[in-house]
Amino acid sequence: MNCGTIFPEWQVWRKKMSEPKRLHPIAVLLNIIKSIKELVIPFLLVVVIPGKNEGIPGWIQPLVISIIILFIIGNAFLQWVRFTYRIEDGEFRIESGVFVRKKRYIKFDRIHSIDISEGIIQRIFSLVKLNIETAGGSQADAVLSAISKSDAGRINAFISEGKNANNPFDKDKDEVADNEYAAKSSSVFKQTLPQLFVMAATSGAVGVFLSGAIAFISQFDEMIPFERIFKDYEDFIEMGTIILTVFALLALLVVYVLATLSMVIKYASFTVIKTDEEIVISRGLLEKRQLTIPIHKIQGIRIMENLIRKPLGLATVYIEYAGGSMEDKESLSIMLFPLIRKRHLHEKILEILPVYETASEMTPIPKRALSRYVFRKFLYFIPIIGALIWFFRPWGYLSLLLVPLAIFWAYMQYRDAGWSIEGNLLLLSSRFFSKQTLIMHRSRIQSITYKKSWFQNRKELATISASIKSGITSRVGMVADVEEKDCLIIKSWYLPKKAVDSQ
Template sequence: MVPGSDVATEAVGLRTHPLTSVVQGALWAAAASVGLISSIFTGDGWGDMNALLSLAISLVGGLVLGMGFGFLTWRFTRYVIDGTELRINSGIITKASRRIPYERIQSVDIAEPLVARIFGLAELRIEMAGGKDSRTSLRFLSLADARDLRRVLLARAHGTSPDDAPADEQRSIITVVSPERVMIGTVLSLDFLFAAVGSIALIVGAIWFGQFVVALGGIIPLGTWLAQIIAKRILQQWDFTLSRGDRGLRIERGLLSRTSQTIPYARVQGIAIKEPFVWRRFGWLRLEVDVAGYASHGDDEGVDSSSILLPIADRALADAVIAELIPGFATDVPRTAAPRRSRAFAPIGWRYRWVGANERTFVAREGWIERTTSIVPHHKTQSVELRQGPLQRRRRLATVEVHTPQGPVDADGRNLDADEARAVVLAQLARARAARG
């Protein structure tokens, strides 16, 4: 039965999956263990029986406490789908009722954290328009129920009947990025090379000079950095699949934790093309997208990957994907470049700074180690600012800022000629007004 289609169910509400308490307990146990392991690394070490006993207590204690809290949360949480809104009632001591009108729903995503995935469960993430608390989550549902509920909510958000919505939306695959290519791209990135070479050099130096404890202060931060790079760029982008449907592009990714994310066409605020130094030799690049409502959210691991549109691609594929979201875009546009006298602010980078526009988009480029090209449709321009500091005034320079929602897109023209910058601002304001009709 489609959730919300039964009158009695609408009155009473539905609970999430009973195994939610087990998943919550496992997450608490894992968090407690990670914290204790970190203290062991900087404390007595693995050989101490007290440390091992503390680890066992943390595992058991975290599991028991987490399951207890998870059970109470599950017991007092219900969700109701009626004719106008989704309502989530929760709270053990203090009761809360979150009401989500269908017309405010922007997208509905499915996340499968590792522990939940083991039990066949998933988290439903509902993104709404506006506000800092624009995300609402339902933890946890069976994967089949999560997909069915997503279908129902998206149908009602678009003003159609859930009975008319197909069980499986017809989608066409745009590209599948193989894990091998993701790994090669990660290995050939400068930050990975620096972290890996630095860690190896410290370990070799510690062994050679017999100062392992002293070197540990550098090995741990570099090792942590290396692990974060691997988690964000390999594990989270594993088996990256990009497909298109009637309502937007869908991204499915992840090795341990799996995520299914939808990017509605209307919510795209801009796209950033990132070209790392080594990748440029192979013609590779990365696409990141500004999506309204995703800026303030990160993944459970603390890394925000919701902005990745393509983790690695060649120019032809990237252009085709950008054209899906921003028809009529172009990077070969009339340019206003930073003058030579701006080199005092960027001795090398000034050569690579310019802005330009065509009839559809505003484009800004900068960066000589990692080249970044930001593309913003004119009708998505929120405001335009001309900024000039005291040193810039002395050199007759100014910075143009085209404001978009917080995210990876940074469409700024830094240290342009002051007169040209003022002309760019006025022209962009006129284009934005005309694009909005």
């Protein structure tokens, strides 16, 4: 690589970035779409339900709609005009606000991650959206909704270089060129299309998809004549439960297929690339997204195995890191491996995050803890069973089938509970519905809590929990009914580093 050629171009770009820049004009359209999304329900109430406005002159409605449209367009344009960004003195500076001018200066060393995504509109114009996030906030600290791919790449590289140097402006030109244009990187994980279909089919996304569809339809219950529809289908319903059952199964199948396809589209081309100091995760078919995570900000690793994947030897792996925003739920826990075989897991973790690699066996909880797991499940199920039998006799007696289900659920939780210590790593494993294994480095653990109830004390058991930072909150790993002496081992392992809460 010719550093002498690259460096002058880099210096020219640096000078340009110190001057205020606006977003691409297509940002006006993006602002309009964002405003419409926020006003969609009130807008539909005005447009679609004119019958609710009896006594109001007919010209009022078009006038109100016109005013709303003009306001949205005008506000979107002014937001674009008044929004500028620049890089100066080791800071990313943004000025925005139509009426009240807001200035935000973000120091490079406070930036935790950079998220680059391409929506459908951005892709049409060869643009990207860039989010800059600092330590866990309620929203992204800086959002550039429409900039060129080259500018996004340079901003990313410039911030990365600035974060790793005391004075990024005085570095030797050859070193700058080498750091920014020839950084060593390697692709360490890529999800294949067949694996994506398996991941989507076993993800349980159908429940989320179905609940989202129901929530959406419920917003329009006044517009859709459900009573008339149901009345028209009374004859159809009388044809019998078999047809209704087939119809319901077909509907669920359609929802299942749609949910599976949506997951495949969302995580298509999923790739993990590692550099010396960062992990870059990219994915998406319709909306491409690239997230850059500094390795030193990673707080732990979470391994999830649901009821379908665990028997198949499959798992999903997440990164817990001190970043993300509440507006973007997906950035709070970053998916590192959407689907991976357990036998390949240690090899891949060693390749990407060697500090979290472990092959130690989990220490199970004692057999005398099983009765406590069963007892807790009976506390949940007995009131439900009693109510069903009381109010729905004789069919309510079928609820007694929940008893073996409760016992099986309790056994699954008991079997998957455990802990392990290997060097500076603490592993806590538990299950609610899915099995969770949280791998935490001692230096990243915020606190460890060790407590026992009167009932636990009788059996010399206790509950141990540990928390690490995840986004603006914490991720907690907890194992109930651990051998009390094992809790003391974990406590003594952690005590030299941090204070331990004991209750």
